[in-house]
Amino acid sequence: MEHMSVAALPSRDAMLTALSKVNDPEIRKPITELGMVKAVEIDDAGKVDLAIFLTVSGCPMKETLTRDSSNALLALPGVTSVEVELDVMSDEQRAELRSQLRGGAPEKEIPFARPNSLTRVYAVASGKGGVGKSSVTVNLAAAMAEQGLRVGVVDADVYGFSVPRMLGVEQRPTQVDDMILPPISHDVKVISIGMFVPGNQPVVWRGPMLHRALQQFLGDVFWGDLDVLLLDLPPGTGDIAISVAQLIPTAEILVVTTPQQAAAEVAERAGSIALQTHQRVVGVIENMSWLELPDGTRQEIFGSGGGQAVADSLTRSIGAPVELLGQIPLDTRLREGGDTGTPVVLGAPDTAAAVALRGIARNLGSRARGLAGRSLGLTPAGR
Numbered sequence: 001m002e003h004m005s006v007a008a009l010p011s012r013d014a015m016l017t018a019l020s021k022v023n024d025p026e027i028r029k030p031i032t033e034l035g036m037v038k039a040v041e042i043d044d045a046g047k048v049d050l051a052i053f054l055t056v057s058g059c060p061m062k063e064t065l066t067r068d069s070s071n072a073l074l075a076l077p078g079v080t081s082v083e084v085e086l087d088v089m090s091d092e093q094r095a096e097l098r099s100q101l102r103g104g105a106p107e108k109e110i111p112f113a114r115p116n117s118l119t120r121v122y123a124v125a126s127g128k129g130g131v132g133k134s135s136v137t138v139n140l141a142a143a144m145a146e147q148g149l150r151v152g153v154v155d156a157d158v159y160g161f162s163v164p165r166m167l168g169v170e171q172r173p174t175q176v177d178d179m180i181l182p183p184i185s186h187d188v189k190v191i192s193i194g195m196f197v198p199g200n201q202p203v204v205w206r207g208p209m210l211h212r213a214l215q216q217f218l219g220d221v222f223w224g225d226l227d228v229l230l231l232d233l234p235p236g237t238g239d240i241a242i243s244v245a246q247l248i249p250t251a252e253i254l255v256v257t258t259p260q261q262a263a264a265e266v267a268e269r270a271g272s273i274a275l276q277t278h279q280r281v282v283g284v285i286e287n288m289s290w291l292e293l294p295d296g297t298r299q300e301i302f303g304s305g306g307g308q309a310v311a312d313s314l315t316r317s318i319g320a321p322v323e324l325l326g327q328i329p330l331d332t333r334l335r336e337g338g339d340t341g342t343p344v345v346l347g348a349p350d351t352a353a354a355v356a357l358r359g360i361a362r363n364l365g366s367r368a369r370g371l372a373g374r375s376l377g378l379t380p381a382g383r
């Protein structure tokens with residue numbers, strides 16, 4: 001009987017060295033340094049079982065990671081096959097990774113997350129794209145500023161930033177030491193990831209990097225004392241909504257939907273993340289509710305009842321009253337206001353859409369606890 005000569009199998013260290021050549025496609029650092037290798041073992045037949053921690057579930061880079069790490073291991077003499085098992089990091093592991101990415105420097109404190117912060121934070125969310133979330137955000141911001149409140153807007157929709165254009169912001173933020181001063185337009189302080197991206201390159205940030213970007217927006221930007229901060233979230237129930245909940249636990253969710261049933265269903269899902277994150281849903285805004293025809297009749301282009309349906313359904317699922325805060329009709333001037341950078345609440349304040357938006361702004365603004373002359377101690381001397 002012939003004896004097979006067994007090739008020396010690679011040691012665990014050798015396998016880890018091989019894996020240290022594999023970068024996380026997003027963070028671009030070796031997976032071994034990022035704590036992403038959960039386990040690596042080889043059996044007598046040369047079959048490697050590798051377990052990898054993904055930074056977030058549903059990571060679109062998982063194929064690349066699987067392929068790269070398999071190839072790295074297969075290049076080792078003695079390795080006959082590689083089986084990759086994917087797991088997802090826990091919140092603690094992600095926090096550890098973020099701290100490591102900051103090089104151990106402490107995270108900057110987010111003023112709005114302080115227990116004594118008087119700033120009311122509204123995160124504007126929707127289940128579906130294109131329902132008018134950004135339009136609603138900039139109009140509420142402009143209306144509240146006009147009503148005398150100190151207002152800031154964060155364009156947290158890192159995939160499709162539109163807030164600066166809608167508010168007519170052209171300047172970039174100014175940097176003073178490690179502090180970023182937000183441009184101001186229509187009395188609204190505005191920060192968008194678009195301001196940090198040269199040209200119009202698409203931004204593909206997720207998970208920890210996204211969290212980091214938001215952390216920076218909120219921590220490194222000098223906002224001064226604000227009455228209201230509005231966050232324009234990307235559509236859907238992605239990582240950023242969870243990050244907002246972690247970074248500003250007191251942020252309240254404002255759900256935007258259209259009257260359409262399908263949009264309403266996804267909006268409801270967006271609202272129900274609030275349940276998981278223990279955030280308050282401050283209300284629902286129905287946009288594109290109808291088009292007023294020259295004879296004064298209303299044409300319900302996208303159907304009707306969606307906003308109320310979402311409010312009712314959220315009330316049931318959350319177990320606390322969620323109001324329909326208002327209905328905003330379709331109006332060409334609202335779209336034009338967005339395109340020209342003068343929100344309709346300022347440019348055509350008497351249109352039905354502007355009246356509805358100003359009403360909602362007054363409602364939300366008056367709920368603001370108000371700074372009542374108190375300083376948060378953030379204003380540097382000499383300002």
Ligand SMILES: Nc1ncnc2c1ncn2[C@@H]1O[C@H](COP(=O)(O)OP(=O)(O)OP(=O)(O)O)[C@@H](O)[C@H]1O
Pocket residue numbers: 126128129130131132133134135136157160162235287288328329330331332334335336338339353
């Ligand atoms: N009530 C309205 N009347 C007329 N046009 C509107 C209205 N609301 C929004 N629009 C227009 O619809 C388009 C989409 O609106 P907007 O960009 O605000 O939506 P969004 O939910 O932020 O979209 P995205 O998911 O891409 O971020 C824009 O061109 C905007 O001007």
Ligand SMILES: [Mg+2]
Pocket residue numbers: 133134135157160162232
């Ligand atoms: Mg938008």
